[in-house]
Amino acid sequence: MTVGQWLDAQIELVLASLPQERPKHIHITLAVGLIPLALFHLYLRFIYVPESQRTARFEWPIPPEAAPGWRGKTLSSPSIHSHNDDPSLLPSTKAPSYITCYAPASGHHLETIPSHTADEIRASISRAEVAQKDWGKSSFDRRRKVLKSLLEWCVRDMEAIARISSRDTGKTLVDAAFGEVLTTCEKLRWTIANGEDQLKPESRPTNLILAHKVSEVRYEPLGVVAAIVSWNYSFHNALSPIIASLFTGNAIILKASENVAWASHHYIRAVRSCLEACGESPELVQIVTCLPDAVEALTGDTRIKHITFIGSEQVGQKVALKGAEVGTPVLLELGGKDPCIILPSADVKFFTATWMRAAFQAAGQNCIGVERFLVHSSIYSSFITDMTSRVSDLRVGDVLAHAGPEDKSKRIDVGAMVTDRLFDELEGLIAEAVSQGARCLFGGKRIVHEEFPSGHYFAPTLLVDVTPSMRIATQEIFAPVMTVLKYDTLEEAVSIANGTRYGLGASVFGKNKQHCQYIVDNIQSGMVCTNDFGVFYLNQSLPFGGCKASGYGRFAGREGLRGLTNAKAVTVDRFHGWVQTGIPPLLAYPIKSGEGAWKFVGGLVGMVYGKGVAGKAKGLWDLATAKA
Numbered sequence: 001m002t003v004g005q006w007l008d009a010q011i012e013l014v015l016a017s018l019p020q021e022r023p024k025h026i027h028i029t030l031a032v033g034l035i036p037l038a039l040f041h042l043y044l045r046f047i048y049v050p051e052s053q054r055t056a057r058f059e060w061p062i063p064p065e066a067a068p069g070w071r072g073k074t075l076s077s078p079s080i081h082s083h084n085d086d087p088s089l090l091p092s093t094k095a096p097s098y099i100t101c102y103a104p105a106s107g108h109h110l111e112t113i114p115s116h117t118a119d120e121i122r123a124s125i126s127r128a129e130v131a132q133k134d135w136g137k138s139s140f141d142r143r144r145k146v147l148k149s150l151l152e153w154c155v156r157d158m159e160a161i162a163r164i165s166s167r168d169t170g171k172t173l174v175d176a177a178f179g180e181v182l183t184t185c186e187k188l189r190w191t192i193a194n195g196e197d198q199l200k201p202e203s204r205p206t207n208l209i210l211a212h213k214v215s216e217v218r219y220e221p222l223g224v225v226a227a228i229v230s231w232n233y234s235f236h237n238a239l240s241p242i243i244a245s246l247f248t249g250n251a252i253i254l255k256a257s258e259n260v261a262w263a264s265h266h267y268i269r270a271v272r273s274c275l276e277a278c279g280e281s282p283e284l285v286q287i288v289t290c291l292p293d294a295v296e297a298l299t300g301d302t303r304i305k306h307i308t309f310i311g312s313e314q315v316g317q318k319v320a321l322k323g324a325e326v327g328t329p330v331l332l333e334l335g336g337k338d339p340c341i342i343l344p345s346a347d348v349k350f351f352t353a354t355w356m357r358a359a360f361q362a363a364g365q366n367c368i369g370v371e372r373f374l375v376h377s378s379i380y381s382s383f384i385t386d387m388t389s390r391v392s393d394l395r396v397g398d399v400l401a402h403a404g405p406e407d408k409s410k411r412i413d414v415g416a417m418v419t420d421r422l423f424d425e426l427e428g429l430i431a432e433a434v435s436q437g438a439r440c441l442f443g444g445k446r447i448v449h450e451e452f453p454s455g456h457y458f459a460p461t462l463l464v465d466v467t468p469s470m471r472i473a474t475q476e477i478f479a480p481v482m483t484v485l486k487y488d489t490l491e492e493a494v495s496i497a498n499g500t501r502y503g504l505g506a507s508v509f510g511k512n513k514q515h516c517q518y519i520v521d522n523i524q525s526g527m528v529c530t531n532d533f534g535v536f537y538l539n540q541s542l543p544f545g546g547c548k549a550s551g552y553g554r555f556a557g558r559e560g561l562r563g564l565t566n567a568k569a570v571t572v573d574r575f576h577g578w579v580q581t582g583i584p585p586l587l588a589y590p591i592k593s594g595e596g597a598w599k600f601v602g603g604l605v606g607m608v609y610g611k612g613v614a615g616k617a618k619g620l621w622d623l624a625t626a627k628a
Contacts, residue, residue, distance in 0.1 A: 055149040058277035060270045065110050066163040069403025072108035080258045083112050101262035104170040105398035105416035107454025110262045116290040118297035124286040125303050128224045131283035132251035136221040140196040143247050146278050151188040165235050168263035170416030171362045172399045180235040190540035195247045198558040208608050212579040219565040221249030222305035230311040231257035231418050232365040238267050241308050248564040251284045259418050261289040302326050331553030335476040336504030339497035340370040341519050343510030344378045352386050358533040363417050364480040368505040368534045373484045374493050380486050391462040392442045420456040426479050429472045438466045474500045498524045504546035507533045593628040600626035
């Protein structure tokens with residue numbers, strides 16, 4: 001009951017206790033007496049905000065580069081090392097190495113950022129370590145205040161956040177809002193509403209031998225943790241580990257991808273401003289952007305108590321090996337080759353839009369996007385017909401290219417890819433599949449955009465008649481390619497779906513519940529859903545992660561929060577000072593009689609765990625008759 005509700009109840013009691021027929025002076029006295037109470041009540045209800053409900057508004061300057069229509073210097077061959085060809089791009093701050101940030105949709109230079117050195121990384125860890133000492137003892141109210149303030153910011157500045165993401169990754173504003181802001185808001189909401197319940201001490205049952213003890217598990221902060229995150233969701237991949245780390249009482253070092261260093265620095269400035277506005281140390285959150293040669297200063301530092309890695313399998317293996325060397329636990333979220341199994345009972349017309357987004361959201365650079373569409377032979381032709389018309393109508397471009405309402409900026413379906421580094425390999429995989437019998441009905445190659453020839457564009461592609469033996473059916477491509485395979489039986493669909501090294505997400509579509517359940521029960525993946533794609537991540541109470549080559553460990557849900565804590569098992573006396581554990585004389589060192597000690601222990605085991613009444617009675621008898 002809140003204070004306001006209690007006051008309501010007290011006023012009702014006062015009024016109910018008075019006689020129904022009251023003299024005039026009682027009315028006056030009652031009115032005068034209730035006025036202060038009523039004013040206090042109004043203050044509590046409409047003005048006073050409890051500490052646990054308060055938020056802090058903070059200033060966050062939006063960079064001019066995020067504005068629609070902004071134009072910078074065009075890089076002829078954009079890459080994170082473009083400054084090597086143009087010294088004028090270097091900042092005034094001298095550094096051993098630099099990261100060139102540019103817009104992949106246009107090739108426009110954003111900023112050149114000095115790459116952090118090993119010494120700078122170690123100094124960041126030190127600052128975080130100092131700040132965490134107090135934060136680790138903070139109340140859940142303090143932690144909620146920070147998260148609530150971040151949630152208000154996400155909603156208030158959603159468009160600016162999406163524009164920064166769009167500028168630095170090339171994705172559309174809709175894709176940024178849908179995949180970046182929406183999921184982050186939900187993670188904040190879930191953690192605010194449920195985090196304390198998942199982290200408060202948890203009572204555990206005991207047994208007959210320990211009946212005089214009380215046991216519980218306490219989830220305590222680890223200290224300083226690290227997150228090494230990928231570039232495909234620059235906002236969410238940065239905020240998600242920060243949310244979990246802060247709420248569990250940890251400080252965090254975020255190692256952002258060089259490909260989105262510009263956006264990541266702006267987001268972390270906002271988080272640090274939020275912490276400061278809430279009266280907390282901004283040093284709780286540190287950002288590191290560096291080239292690979294300096295990363296071991298982070299992964300090899302024993303002060304880092306946990307590493308969350310989101311990225312490629314090859315790099316993840318290196319991080320895991322380094323973590324094993326120094327004894328740091330590592331959570332790996334790696335690649336995927338997610339299957340979407342479309343049953344003959346599926347409503348093809350209804351779900352066409354869902355499948356298009358599953359394949360082409362964020363230009364296919366989505367870890368839980370669908371990379372393989374397994375379509376039943378009975379609806380294969382209709383599926384291809386519908387998809388052909390849809391895919392061929394997709395428009396590719398830079399959604400932030402124009403400041404005004406020009407037609408070019410009104411409908412951009414698919415944005416640029418973050419990098420063109422793998423375009424040669426991707427074109428080769430598609431050409432190889434065609435040579436082996438597949439048909440490329442649309443796309444299949446890079447696009448030289450007429451307005452932005454320096455942008456990283458790959459044509460939305462529809463590749464059909466793919467077979468499980470083709471490399472493109474088993475190798476992760478992370479691109480806007482809808483790869484379609486045909487199957488005839490449920491068993492065949494499951495065999496194809498499970499026929500890769502990966503096991504991240506999966507989905508099945510159909511009206512036949514029994515058939516859908518068969519797929520759910522037999523698919524090898526960390527996550528699966530029916531008649532939808534990727535929604536297991538929108539429910540932040542669920543753990544997120546995969547199996548097989550897709551990694552191990554989970555973030556999100558209670559598993560994700562508790563994974564960032566030390567689960568301390570605590571056993572205390574139930575009747576402290578009155579009933580204590582003693583060592584029976586027969587078991588006390590030095591043991592006087594080995595035979596008597598053995599009979600005593602055997603009797604104890606039989607009494608507690610023996611079969612039936614007879615077994616327990618025998619155990620009790622042995623326990624009572626054991627002698628030295």
